[in-house]
Amino acid sequence: DTGARLEAAVDNVIARYGDADFCILAGDLADLGHTAAYERLQRIIERMPIPVHITLGNHDDRSTFLDVFGAGHAADTGKVDKVIDSKGYRVIVLDSAEPGRVDGVLEAEQIDWLKARLAEAADRPVIVVLHHNANALHIASDDIRILEPDAFIEALKTHPDIRQVIAGHVHLTSTANYRGLQFTTLAGGHYSVGFNVDQPMAPFRRLTGPGQMAVIIGTEDRTTVLFEDFIDGNAEIALAPRKRAEDVEAA
């Protein structure tokens, strides 16, 4: 039940990150892009104590999303692209959804928009968030990543300080260096996907848990991504009181 899992994510934000600057939901907000699903999402995230920024994935329907959430979510590109300037950082959120396709597409117009937003950021650190991964991960879903990512990579390389490019889509936690840039995926709130390094293109296996979010901490000299499993995470180990050496000797 992805709704119940999202509720658990919201509970975790309320409990632990009520002072965060914002949260990004990086697409695949609905399974089939239905109005009722977006209305349900809207109700669930009403409880979020911090601003929520949204973009779309391959399961979404852009016009239905915009009908429910408001046309103001679309940029000049017509896509759900946005810029968040916060505490010396620029965060650029890109909509890689393409109707009728499972892989991701960034249109030429979006690449131009990205380059302009990067130029405005000058030498400020930048984090890019989008639904589809650009880098292959040696897994079966490599053929549904960003289609022809070269223009995207070249646009990113016009900026001197891209700290992270963060995606979802693959239901897998990964971090990679690809063409000199740092790419991260997180497992997200739904099922996870197993990998097989001996047969990377074998059909993927769906696995239970975790429900995972990433906590991003940006300072001037570093950008840290911490993965938090809010479902099927680690339980704390209860430690027995430490015995003093003299008690052990007396026993």
Ligand SMILES: [Fe+2]
């Ligand atoms: Fe996806």
